[in-house]
Amino acid sequence: MASGGSSFHKGSDMIHDYSCFKCEENDLNTEAQHFCPQCEHYLCQKCVNIHGDYFKKHVVYGRGDIQKWAGFSMDRCAHHGKELEVHCDDHQELCCSVCVALNHRLCTRISHLPDLARGFLQTAEFIQLPAAVYKMRDRLDELKNDRIKDQASLKDSFKDISSEIKAFRKKINQILDKLEKKTIEQLDNMMEDFEKSIKDDLETFALMHDQLSTMIEKLQQSAGKNKESSCYIGFIKCKSKLSEAKSIVQEIREKERMKFKSDEIVLPFLRKLNSLGNVKHVRKTDSIHVYKAQSSSQYKVKIKKDKSICDIVGICELPTGEVVIADYNNKRVKLLNRQYEVIDHCDLQDPPEQLCHITGSEVAVAVNGISVTSYGVHFFTVTKGKLLAVRKFTTDHEIHAIAHHQGKLYMGSHFDLHLYTMDGNIIKTICDEKSPYHIVHRCAVSPDGERIYVINPNTSKLITLDTSGHVLSTEDDSYLERPYGLCVSPSGHMFVCGQRSNTVVQVDKEGRKTLATVARMAHGLWNPRSVWFSEQTSTLIVGNFEDDSITVVQLC
Structure with missing residues (x-):
C-alpha cells in the first residue's frame, strides 16, 4: 500500500482498498486515509487538510475508525470505496472495479448496473420496497422493545436459576448429611461395642493376673515345705490356669480393629460431573398463531x-x-x-x-x-x-x-x-x-x-x-x-x-x-x-x- 501522501498516475496498477476521491478527480491514484460521511468522500492526508480548512464542523474518520467508513455511501463499494459499476450474477454481489480485479476475474456472468437498472423504477418490486422496509422497521422496533423487556426478564431468570442451584445443592447436602449421620451412627455403635469388649477384657486381665499371682505364690510355699502332693496339685492347677491365660492372650491378639472403607461409587461418580446441572439458553420465539x-x-x-x-x-x-x-x-x-x-x-x-x-x-x-x-x-x-x-x-x-x-x-x-x-x-x-x-x-x-x-x-x-x-x-x-x-x-x-x-x-x-x-x-x-x-x-x-x-x- 502507498503511504497517505504519495500519488500515482491513474494508469498505475497500484490497487488501494480506498482511493482518495479528490485525487481521482485530478487523475491521481492515492490511498485514502480518512473518510467524511457528510461529503461521502475518501481523502488522503494532503486532501483532508484542505477539506478541514473548508469544512471545520465535519466529522472525519481516520483509519482507526475504518469500520465506520462502510455503509455511508449508497453507490460506493463498502469494501473499497470505489463506485459500484457491475453486478456479479454468479455470486449475486454488487462490485466495483477493485472487486472485479481481486475476486471476480473468473466469473462468467457480469452485468453492467445501468443495464440492470433500466426501467427498474416502474417495477412492482421497487414500488413495494418502501412498504416492506417500513414493515420491517416496525418489526425491528417491536423486537427492540421485546429485548429491552428481556433484559429485566433475564435478570429475574438469573436470580431464579441461582436460587434453584442453591436449593438443589441444599438437597444434595441434606442427602450427604443423612448419609454421614447413618455412617457415624454405625461408627458409634461399633465404638460402643468395642469399649464394652475392652472393659470386659481389662477385667479378665486383672482377674487372671491376680489368680496366677496367688497360685504361683502358694505353689512356691508348698515346695519350701517339701509337700510333694500339694506341689503336684498346685502344679496341675497352675498349668491349667496358664493355658487358659494363653488362650485369652491369643484371642485378644486376633481381635478385629475398626477401619473405614468409603463407598467406591460416590467419588468417581462426582468426579465425572461437570456441574450440578445444565443451564440452557432458551431462545424466546414468537407464539404460534392458529390460522383459518x-x-x-x-x-x-x-x-x-x-x-x-x-x-x-x-x-x-x-x-x-x-x-x-x-x-x-x-x-x-x-x-x-x-x-x-x-x-x-x-x-x-x-x-x-x-x-x-x-x-x-x-x-x-x-x-x-x-x-x-x-x-x-x-x-x-x-x-x-x-x-x-x-x-x-x-x-x-x-x-x-x-x-x-x-x-x-x-x-x-x-x-x-x-x-x-x-x-x-x-x-x-x-x-x-x-x-x-x-x-x-x-x-x-x-x-x-x-x-x-x-x-x-x-x-x-x-x-x-x-x-x-x-x-x-x-x-x-x-x-x-x-x-x-x-x-x-x-x-x-x-x-x-x-x-x-x-x-x-x-x-x-x-x-x-x-x-x-x-x-x-x-x-x-x-x-x-x-x-x-x-x-x-x-x-x-x-x-x-x-x-x-x-x-x-x-x-x-
Whole structure:
C-alpha cells in the first residue's frame, strides 16, 4: 500500500482498498486515509487538510475508525470505496472495479448496473420496497422493545436459576448429611461395642493376673515345705490356669480393629460431573398463531411448452416474493412472480421430486430418474426474473425428501434419512429401513434445527424426530389422511396437506397435535401434494395432483 501522501498516475496498477476521491478527480491514484460521511468522500492526508480548512464542523474518520467508513455511501463499494459499476450474477454481489480485479476475474456472468437498472423504477418490486422496509422497521422496533423487556426478564431468570442451584445443592447436602449421620451412627455403635469388649477384657486381665499371682505364690510355699502332693496339685492347677491365660492372650491378639472403607461409587461418580446441572439458553420465539382460511384463488401455471398436465410436487417462496415450483410431469422448475404468473423456467432431464429454499435467491431441487446416475440435487438461483442452473451433485440413492438447515441438507431416500453437506458429501445416516416409521416420503426441519418432521403416507402419520433419529412424537389425526406434503415457516408454523382427505392442517411445533384444518375441498383442494406458507402475505400456496393451476389460500 502507498503511504497517505504519495500519488500515482491513474494508469498505475497500484490497487488501494480506498482511493482518495479528490485525487481521482485530478487523475491521481492515492490511498485514502480518512473518510467524511457528510461529503461521502475518501481523502488522503494532503486532501483532508484542505477539506478541514473548508469544512471545520465535519466529522472525519481516520483509519482507526475504518469500520465506520462502510455503509455511508449508497453507490460506493463498502469494501473499497470505489463506485459500484457491475453486478456479479454468479455470486449475486454488487462490485466495483477493485472487486472485479481481486475476486471476480473468473466469473462468467457480469452485468453492467445501468443495464440492470433500466426501467427498474416502474417495477412492482421497487414500488413495494418502501412498504416492506417500513414493515420491517416496525418489526425491528417491536423486537427492540421485546429485548429491552428481556433484559429485566433475564435478570429475574438469573436470580431464579441461582436460587434453584442453591436449593438443589441444599438437597444434595441434606442427602450427604443423612448419609454421614447413618455412617457415624454405625461408627458409634461399633465404638460402643468395642469399649464394652475392652472393659470386659481389662477385667479378665486383672482377674487372671491376680489368680496366677496367688497360685504361683502358694505353689512356691508348698515346695519350701517339701509337700510333694500339694506341689503336684498346685502344679496341675497352675498349668491349667496358664493355658487358659494363653488362650485369652491369643484371642485378644486376633481381635478385629475398626477401619473405614468409603463407598467406591460416590467419588468417581462426582468426579465425572461437570456441574450440578445444565443451564440452557432458551431462545424466546414468537407464539404460534392458529390460522383459518379467508378466501382462495386459482392461478394457471401451465406454459405452452408443457406437453403433460402439470403436477406441482414442490413449492418455495424467495425473500423477493417470487415463487419457485417443481413440475413433476413436465420435468421443469418454474419461476412465478408475485402475481403467480410463470415468468421463466428451466428444463430437467429427469422429473423433480421435491425442492427446498437454501438462502437468498437459491433453491435446491431433488431429482429422480430411471437409472442410479440420475439421482441428485440441482441448485438454481434467481436473478432479474431469470431462473439459472448453477451446479449439481449426484447420489447413489433416490431422493424423495429434501430440507435445508444452516448449510446442511436432510435427504430422505424413501427408507433412509441422511444428512449431507452442500457439496454432496454424506455426513451421517440419521435413520434407516430398520426404523419404526420405515418410509421417509417428505421431511422438514424446525427453525432451531432440533426437530425433524417426517411424513409416512402409508400409515397417515407425521413423525417428529430428534437429530439422532429418535422418535419424539407422532400425529395421526383423522383430518390428515395420507399426508403428502409439508412445510415449516421461519417462525415455526407448520402445515401438512392430506392427499386423500383433501385438507391442509396446521400442526403445533412439537408435531403432537393438529391445531386447525385451514383449507378444504371448498377452497379448491383436490389431492394436494405440496404446500408452502408465506409469512410475507399470510397465504398458503398448494399444488394439487395433476392440476394445471395452483391454489392460493388467503389466511387470517
